[in-house]
Amino acid sequence: MTQPSSSSSSPQHPIYHLTMARIMEFLRQPDAVFWSYFFPVLMVLALGLAFNKRQEPPVLVDIVDSQLHEKLNEALKANPRIQLKDASIEQATLRLRTGRTDLLIEKATEGSGHVYVFDPLRPESVSARSLVDDSLQRSAGRKDAVEVSDRSTSDAGGRYVDFLVPGILGMNIMGGGLWGVGFAVVQMRIRKVLKRLVATPMKKSHFLWSLLASRLVFQIPGVVIILGFAWLTFGVAAQGSMMAALVVVLLGALTFSGIGMLVACRANSIEMVSGLMNLVMLPMWLFSGIFFSTDRFPDAMQPIVQILPLTPLISALRAITLEGAGLFEPAQLMRIAILATWSLISFAVALKWFRWT
Amino acid sequence: MNHDQDETDLYQQKPAIVCRDLRKSYPGKPVVEAVRGLNLQVNRGECFGLLGPNGAGKTTTIEIIEGLLQPSSGDVEVLGRSWTRDGEAIRQRIGVTLQETQLSDKLTVRETLDLFRSFYRTGITVDVAMKSVSLDEKKDARISQLSGGQKQRLAVATALVGDPELLFLDEPTTGLDPTSRRQLWEILRAIRDRGKTILLTTHYMDEAERLCDRVAIVDHGQVIALGTPRELIASVGGDHIVEFSVVAEQHSRADAFRLLALADVTSVRDEVDRWSLNSKMAHHTIPALLSYLEAENLALAGLTTRQASLEDVFVKLTGRNLKEEQTA
Numbered sequence: 001m002t003q004p005s006s007s008s009s010s011p012q013h014p015i016y017h018l019t020m021a022r023i024m025e026f027l028r029q030p031d032a033v034f035w036s037y038f039f040p041v042l043m044v045l046a047l048g049l050a051f052n053k054r055q056e057p058p059v060l061v062d063i064v065d066s067q068l069h070e071k072l073n074e075a076l077k078a079n080p081r082i083q084l085k086d087a088s089i090e091q092a093t094l095r096l097r098t099g100r101t102d103l104l105i106e107k108a109t110e111g112s113g114h115v116y117v118f119d120p121l122r123p124e125s126v127s128a129r130s131l132v133d134d135s136l137q138r139s140a141g142r143k144d145a146v147e148v149s150d151r152s153t154s155d156a157g158g159r160y161v162d163f164l165v166p167g168i169l170g171m172n173i174m175g176g177g178l179w180g181v182g183f184a185v186v187q188m189r190i191r192k193v194l195k196r197l198v199a200t201p202m203k204k205s206h207f208l209w210s211l212l213a214s215r216l217v218f219q220i221p222g223v224v225i226i227l228g229f230a231w232l233t234f235g236v237a238a239q240g241s242m243m244a245a246l247v248v249v250l251l252g253a254l255t256f257s258g259i260g261m262l263v264a265c266r267a268n269s270i271e272m273v274s275g276l277m278n279l280v281m282l283p284m285w286l287f288s289g290i291f292f293s294t295d296r297f298p299d300a301m302q303p304i305v306q307i308l309p310l311t312p313l314i315s316a317l318r319a320i321t322l323e324g325a326g327l328f329e330p331a332q333l334m335r336i337a338i339l340a341t342w343s344l345i346s347f348a349v350a351l352k353w354f355r356w357t
Numbered sequence: 358m359n360h361d362q363d364e365t366d367l368y369q370q371k372p373a374i375v376c377r378d379l380r381k382s383y384p385g386k387p388v389v390e391a392v393r394g395l396n397l398q399v400n401r402g403e404c405f406g407l408l409g410p411n412g413a414g415k416t417t418t419i420e421i422i423e424g425l426l427q428p429s430s431g432d433v434e435v436l437g438r439s440w441t442r443d444g445e446a447i448r449q450r451i452g453v454t455l456q457e458t459q460l461s462d463k464l465t466v467r468e469t470l471d472l473f474r475s476f477y478r479t480g481i482t483v484d485v486a487m488k489s490v491s492l493d494e495k496k497d498a499r500i501s502q503l504s505g506g507q508k509q510r511l512a513v514a515t516a517l518v519g520d521p522e523l524l525f526l527d528e529p530t531t532g533l534d535p536t537s538r539r540q541l542w543e544i545l546r547a548i549r550d551r552g553k554t555i556l557l558t559t560h561y562m563d564e565a566e567r568l569c570d571r572v573a574i575v576d577h578g579q580v581i582a583l584g585t586p587r588e589l590i591a592s593v594g595g596d597h598i599v600e601f602s603v604v605a606e607q608h609s610r611a612d613a614f615r616l617l618a619l620a621d622v623t624s625v626r627d628e629v630d631r632w633s634l635n636s637k638m639a640h641h642t643i644p645a646l647l648s649y650l651e652a653e654n655l656a657l658a659g660l661t662t663r664q665a666s667l668e669d670v671f672v673k674l675t676g677r678n679l680k681e682e683q684t685a
Contacts, residue, residue: 014475021464021472028463028499191459199423199453200519201445202476357425 014202018210022184023217036180037222040172041229044165047291048234051160058083059128060101062092068107068114075139082132093117102128165230166317167290172222173249174284174310177256178277180218181211182264186273189264189355198356208351212257219253239324245317247327248336252313255339258346259309265350284310309342371437373523373554374399374422379431381417381578391417392428393578401522404545404555406569408562408667410677414578415558416456419527422556423453436522449478452516454509456527462501466492466511469500470518477519490514490544506537513544524548526557530564542568562667574671581674590665593624593673597639601646602631602659610655619645624673635665635673 026032059082063069069086076082087095095101096117102124104117116133119125188194197207223246230236238245263280267273287297288310297305305311312335319325325332376397383389392414399405407415420426422433424440424447433440435447460469470483487493490510500508509529516524529545530538545568549555559565565572566586574582574589582589590596599622603611611632616625619634620641626633636642639662650657672678 011471012475014472017472017475021461021468024468025461025463191461192455192457193460195425196453196455196458196460196515199425199448199451199455200473200476201448201478 014206015210015213018202018207019213019217022210022214025184026180026214026218036172036176036218037225040168040222040226044161044168044226044230045233047164047168048161048230051164056081057124059103059124059131061085061103061105061128061132062087062095062101064089064092064104064106068105072105072114072136075136076132078139079131079135082135096125103132105132159234161230161234162236162322163293163318164291165226165236166321167314169223169226169249169317170252170288170310170314171285171290172226173219173252173313174256174281176219176222177215177253177258178260178263178281180215181257181260182267182273182277183270184211185261185264186267186270189268190270195357204351204354204356208261208347208354211261212254215257216250216253219249223249236321238321240320240326244325244327245320248313248316248320251336251339251343255309255313255343255346258343258350261350261354262346265353266355268355284308287311289314307338309339312336312338368437369401371434372398373401373403373436374405374556375432375434376418376422377432379418379421379433380429381414381421381426382429391578392421395431395575395579397573397580399554399556401554402549402552403570404549404557404568406565406572407556407558407575408560408565408569408572408671409558409575410560410671413575415560415575416527417578418575419525419556419558423451423525424448449519450522452519452521452524454512454516454526454529456531458512460500460508460511460515463499465497465499466503466514467496469511470514473515474518480519481517483518486514486518489517489547491540504537506533506540509533509537509541510544513541517548521553523554523556526555528558528560530559530561538564562671565667572667574667574674576671576675582670586667589667589670593635593665593670596665597636597642597662598665598669599634599636599639599642599646599662600628600631600660601634601650601657603650603655604658605630607655610653615649616646619649626672631659635669636662 059079061076061082062085063072064087066086069084073084076084085101087101089106092101092104092106096104096119099122102118102122106115106117108115116129118129185194188197198204227236227238259280260277263276264273267276287301287305288294288308289305290310294302294305294311294315316332316335316339319329319332319335327333327336374397376395379392379395379397380390381392383391395414395418397418407418409415417426421428422435424435424444436450438447440447464472466487467483470486474480474483474486481489484493487496490513492507492510492514495503495507500511503511513526513529516526526545530541533541542564545555545557549568549570555568557564557568569586571583571585572589573580582592584592602608608630613625613627616622616632616634621636621638622634622642623637624635634642634646643660643662647657668678
């Protein structure tokens with residue numbers, strides 16, 4: 001009775017059992033497995049195809065005067081990308097405003113010329129204006145003052161899909177860390193599993209370590225699937241070392257697990273944690289350069305954009321896959337430092353605030 | 358080694374649980390006082406029950422003793438140790454089942470027990486734990502496939518794998534069907550017979566009567582009665598309850614003082630639709646009651662007699678009914 005006599009030593013370390021429990025729970029939820037691994041693949045496929053067209057897109061032009069149409073038709077025949085369409089002024093204005101046409105041409109109120117109506121903030125609209133004007137002026141006899149020639153860069157490594165894949169990978173790491181850790185923690189809190197666990201001699205740090213360990217284990221197939229798929233379907237290949245990429249991926253997974261833990265450290269309902277996660281992720285979806293370069297944001301916003309944890313993660317991955325950068329260049333070290341700082345702060349705060357019961 | 362042994366013996370002489378003037382209030386408007394000066398001593402090797410209606414403060418009390426809640430004031434000693442100094446040592450020696458833990462549906466019985474076993478330095482094997490709660494045939498079943506009774510037995514097994522000296526059970530049979538309840542009672546009796554100390558909470562008086570060596574009746578955060586079930590029942594002044602009713606319009610014509618004067622009646626309660634008498638000897642009380650009704654010309658509508666239970670103790674002490682409290 002003094003000391004339990006029928007003692008046998010514990011078969012494995014608690015971190016092993018806690019981690020295995022997380023892995024088993026995940027693998028036995030086929031829908032969770034599907035969404036976490038195949039959603040990013042679908043995204044790469046959809047966006048890769050959308051921006052990987054063999055042909056250049058047509059330029060859509062509405063003309064509101066049939067006489068003008070005849071006059072311009074001849075001049076614009078030279079460029080097959082330009083597609084002309086007759087429309088009333090109301091129709092054409094609506095189509096332009098809703099993005100269904102790129103350019104509207106109407107007769108000038110004075111003189112024999114005409115007027116281009118276009119949206120200077122929409123790239124297709126701007127390029128339609130200059131393409132149409134160029135064709136008209138040339139057919140009217142304008143000569144180029146300087147001789148120029150074009151060379152296309154849409155070979156492997158410089159395409160949009162090459163740029164996109166590291167962004168999707170970063171997004172997957174962010175979502176995986178936040179949802180994977182945050183949701184699991186809140187669910188265990190709601191189901192009173194956390195409370196049951198602190199009633200045992202379990203060390204709290206063991207529990208938190210196991211969350212991280214299981215997250216890192218889940219992240220590796222995610223990376224392999226996304227990169228493998230991008231390589232097989234679009235020939236996306238990394239210029240730099242895969243080991244360097246893996247180090248950045250694991251650091252990213254660690255950082256976002258920490259943020260997931262922080263988001264979930266006090267939440268006690270699924271609604272609350274979902275709201276918090278979306279709140280945390282929204283700025284990163286918008287500003288961290290998943291789909292386009294962060295250089296496009298104004299200089300005044302750059303300090304905020306660059307400090308968001310997803311930005312250095314994606315930038316570091318892009319530097320490795322697109323430019324063949326290593327880990328020890330100053331720009332890369334800076335990114336790694338930002339990520340490491342985020343993970344340290346979020347873990348420290350999460351541990352302090354964590355509510356078990 | 359010898360020194361350790363002495364120290365362990367020292368702890369062994371202390372009661373399993375001691376609570377002194379335990380208080381717990383939750384901030385808010387108004388402040389909720391869940392526990393208001395509760396004193397308790399649970400001895401080694403006994404099965405002790407906290408009996409009371411929902412909201413009496415039972416769960417708050419047991420969770421303070423389990424180290425899951427901080428008391429607002431008062432002292433708790435568990436196995437001779439205090440939570441602030443020896444939390445780890447206490448946790449290694451106790452087993453806990455909470456009122457409503459939903460263990461992970463996706464894990465199997467064995468995986469769940471392996472996990473809990475890994476937290477304890479010493480304990481029983483997972484196989485022994487499964488056998489002791491009759492789940493050995495379900496060892497590879499996922500928790501989602503278990504019935505309510507099986508889940509509850511698994512919860513008990515997670516508390517047993519560390520081979521605890523002291524076992525806590527909060528409302529162990531709430532929501533279970535009668536067969537599962539009896540099965541769990543068997544398991545708990547076997548645990549008690551192996552010399553373990555058990556503290557359980559329940560709002561079922563039959564559970565407390567059948568399982569517990571001693572019972573504390575808790576109401577509004579205080580112990581209002583303490584003793585063996587037999588002592589408590591005897592304290593209401595009689596082993597039997599005689600209940601009768603007369604036709605409704607005559608109810609108020611029966612007189613409480615005249616009823617109290619009947620043979621062997623120790624107390625009388627007007628239950629609005631019927632009268633309830635505590636009796637030391639039902640076979641003396643009933644003929645006297647019938648003659649009284651005859652003399653007063655009251656028409657008997659119903660007559661029942663039964664053994665007094667802890668329910669009657671609660672009614673006597675609080676003027677309320679355990680069951681009414683639950684539905685309220």
